[in-house]
Amino acid sequence: METLLKARTVLFDEVGGPDVLRLTELDIGEPGAGQVRVRIDAIGLNRGEALLRAGSYYYDAVLPDSRLGNEAAGVIEAAGPGVIGFEIGDTVSIVAKPTDEGMSAHGVYADRVLVGAHRLLHRPAHIDAITGAAVWTSAFTAYGALVEVGRVRAGDTVVVTAASSSVGMAALQIARHLGATPIAVTRTGEKADRLRSAGAEHVIASADGDVAERIRALTDGKGARIIFDGIAGPGLPDLARAVAPDGIFLVYGSLDTRTTPLPMWWPINIYGYAVFHVYADSERACRAETFIANGLRNGALTPVIDRTFDLTEIVEAHRYLESNQQAGKIVVTVQH
Incomplete structure (x- = not known):
């Protein structure tokens, strides 16, 4: 048998x-058409x-037996019919x-998964598994x-608000790389040194007072051309006062789950953004992959x-994820 x-x-x-969250063993089987099996x-x-x-x-979880996770790195163990461009033994990232x-x-919270080959990116030898699992979602979001x-x-x-998140850190690095002046906004000054190491020119602690006024002071009253916001919520109109005329307010997250009112009568551009904006267009995705790989x-x-x-330790990892203590990415490793 x-x-x-x-x-x-x-x-x-x-x-x-x-x-x-619970960790259990499931039968995984062989990959179907267009699928690969990846050892995570x-x-x-x-x-x-x-x-x-x-x-x-x-969107809502489909219960019971809901999975979790979008991003991982590993090695292809098996490939189903119709898979092109990937072979057994290839090191890959899953997005x-x-x-x-x-x-x-x-979801990819597992030690092995069946996944569509369209979700794979080749992972070169110089990119280890932890880096390969940590970089893509954050960098794709910030780049896009x-x-x-x-x-x-x-x-x-x-x-960049929520600047100590993995997306925030990627945004600081990208802005600095392209010659912009990155300003990090975080709750307290505890993470200021790490944010400067990630590329922030200035660090503003929201606990210390009016963030919009401090941004305007740092920009000689002009305001920022771009605000990249992962918080939203009722404070958004106040923060929008710091956007320069004809500037851009990009909202990519909703850490504050309360209703977000739109600012009115300001000459600014407001965008609701999600990483799928990049994935949905093959040319955008190609530009993003090239930019990040370089x-x-x-x-x-x-x-x-x-x-x-x-x-x-997945339960402990999620507790830490919700603690807001981190500066950067949390990664779960898998022992085989």
Whole structure:
């Protein structure tokens, strides 16, 4: 009798706190048409995964046995019919794509997964598994917003809120690389040194007073050409006062889950942004991959890894993800 391959997989049966996550073994089988089986070595955690688990994401988890996770790195173990461009033994990164049905069905919190080959990126030898699991979602998000939408250029002032997040760190690095002046906004000054190391020219602690006024002071009253915001919520109109006339306010996240009012009567451009804007267009995606790969090669982009956990510590990893203590990416590693 054939022995089915097992995969240790993180599932949850109800929405709630980190304790709803459980690690179990599932039969994984062989890849179907267009699929590969990847042995996972590292998993990048993202805030949206905590929101889905808690029941406050923009779509609902399909319960029971909901999966989690969009981003990982590993090695191809098997390939199904019709897979082109990838072979057994290739080191790869897994990213989200807009054609997927969501994390509930296709999550990658596991030691092995079946995944569509369209979600794979080749991972060169100089990019280890932790880097390969940490860089893509954050850098794709920051690149797409700042470069494809914001058209950031040398001399611009770029304000990054939630700056100690992995996306915020990537945005600071990209803005600095392109010759802009990055201003990091964080809750307190505790992470200021790490934010400066990531590329911030100035660091503003929101706990210390009016953020918009401090941005205007740093820009000689002109305001920032681009604000890249991961918070939203009722404070958005106040922050929008710091955007220069005809400037751009890019909202990519909603850490503040309260209603977000739109600012009125200001001559600024407001964009709601998601990383799928990049993935949905093949030419944009190609430009993004090239930009990020070059940045990794020349050192302009270096994902900041705050802390790693083992797959068996997934509950603790999610507790830490929600603690807001981190500066950079949280990565879960997998022992085989």
